[in-house]
Amino acid sequence: MSAEDGADVARSSLVLGNRIGSGGQGDVHTVAGGPLLFKEYKNPSSVDGGALADLVGLRQDLDQADRSRLDVLAAWPLCRVVESGRTLGFLMRSAPSSMMWRTSTGASKLLELQYLIRAPKAAWQEIPQPTPRQRRALALACVEAIGWFHDAGLVIGDISQANVLWSLSPEPVVYFLDCDGFRRVGRGAVQAQAGTPDWNDPLASSTDATVDTDAYKTALVAGRIVAQEPYVTPGQILELVPDCLDDRQSEAVRRLFAQAAGERGTRPKPGEWQTALSDRGVIALTAVTPRFRPGIDLTVLDGARDRTPIRLRGSRPA
Incomplete structure (x- = not known):
């Protein structure tokens, strides 16, 4: 079973293996006969099947290059699983596999962001610790991914230490989980927005999910990675890991982190974090006209970028 065409799959057709994860909204099972996983909702009556179909459709509408990029970045919903007209x-x-680690008992665990932003513990001896420069590269990978999602017309919502994975092999990379919590800008969510304590925007309800709440949480991700401090928030002093950033990067990151404490609409965008954390320094960018499908709110875009905008198959420049 590939699920590559995005078509609905009947629940009765699945042969499930072990349950490998459980959260507040659903359980995750292996699926016999393939590499796919099945997330089964605990309360299907609370699920907006149309919103989930919307996320599946977004991947189908991407051109091949951007679809491959999405697959590298996220455990994206490939297709819905349904039964008797209900989305399950x-x-x-x-x-x-590079984003897994083994405990001393031999159990496999996901390499979550929490292991990157906290001081290492004795029980984490099997987790490779990044060098200061690799730590900067992971922060950069996070803000680049968030910027990519925004360029695709998406709001992430719940960005936290449990739903971002990371790896140093073969290079510093990140991977997003719980992607059914994403939503298309201006459209509904699959389920009520989840929130994570110590990761919520203080100026918004924990159930809010907007580009602006994403901007605040982008500051949390970037700042907490380069400081290796799980609770630091904008408005506090950011003590950086030694040798993680050069002088220019340090100044820019501290400025953006402080700016994120400001009013809604004034928080730094992912593209600003990308420039601050990069090796290139501040460069002049030429504005581009993003390609988009009707219905995507252009306020989610970061404006001028030094990358090709997300392309949807059959789309035309505005």
Whole structure:
């Protein structure tokens, strides 16, 4: 079973293996005969099947290059799983094996962001610790991914230490989980927005999910990675890991982190974090006209960028 065409799959056709995860909204099972996982909702009556179909359709509408990019970045919903007219869950790919680690008892666990932003513990001896420069590269990978999602017309919502994975092999990369919590800008959510304590925007309800709440949480992700401090928030002093950033980067990151404490609409965009954390320094960018489908709110875009905008098959420049 590939689920590549995005078509609905009947729940009765699935042969499930072990349950490998459980959260507040659903359980995750392996699927016999393939590399896919099945997330089954605990309360299907609370699920907006149309919103989930919308996320599946977004991937189908991407051109091949951007679809491959999405697959590298996220455990994206490939297709809905349905039965008797109800949406029960969805199929997705499992996280890359490089983003797993083994405990002393031999159990496999996901390499979550929490292991990057906290001081290492004795029980984490099997987790490779990044060098200061690799830590900067992981922060950069996070803000680049968030910017990519925004360029695709998406709001992430719940960005936290449990739903971002990371790896140093073969290079510093990140991977997003719980992608059914994403939503298309201006459209509904699959379920009520989840929130994570210590990761919520203080100027918004924990159930809010907007480009602006994403901007605040982008500051949390970037700042907490380069400081290796799980609770630091904008408005506090950002003590950076030694040798993680050069002088220019340090100044720019501290400025953006402080700016994120400001009013809604004034928080730094992912593209600003990308420039601050990059090796290139501040460069002049030429504005581009993004390609989009009707219905995508252009306020989610970061404006001038040094990358090709997300392309949807059959789309035309505005």
